[in-house]
Amino acid sequence: MPEKILYTAESVSSGDGRNGHVTSSDRRLDLDLAMPPEMGGSGEGTNPEQLFSAGYAACFHSALRLVARRAKANVDGSEVTARVGIGPDGPAFGLAVTLVVKLPGVDPEQAKQLTEAAHEVCPYSRATRGNITVDLTVA
Secondary structure (H helix, E strand, O other): OOOOOOOOOOEEEEOOHHHOEEEEOOOOOEEEEOOOHHHOOOOOOEOHHHHHHHHHHHHHHHHHHHHHHHOOOOOOOOEEEEEEEEEEEOOEEEEEEEEEEEOOOOOHHHHHHHHHHHHHHOHHHHHHOOOOEEEEEEO
16 A cells, blocks of 8 residues: 555446446546457447556556666657456456567667566556566567
8 A cells, every 4th residue: 555645546337337337537537338349249438458458558658767767768769558358267257468568769688677677666567466467578
């Protein structure tokens, strides 16, 4: 638990869960949800895995830029892609994440070190550690 909460995001899910609607308290997020076709849905809305992948990609990218600044590495043109998969895990469903990091101005060994360092400080990585598989790939 953080020593001090600086910000709290709040969203409400209504309707039919994965086929319902989500709205953030400030209304900046206001989306219809739909299960993807691969899971028997229409795919006519976003889904929790897309939302999680967007949040994880942005959070990890911020952590990557932070550790790169500390290492005085040039991360111009950097990108992070988060792929969030969902599938059966025993009697329930589980998630798996792949983070693909692009650091065009950094040599491959340093890019790997920065990616691993970002994985140690990123709040999403810390929250998921030991709970889901997160594969790191440096492109």
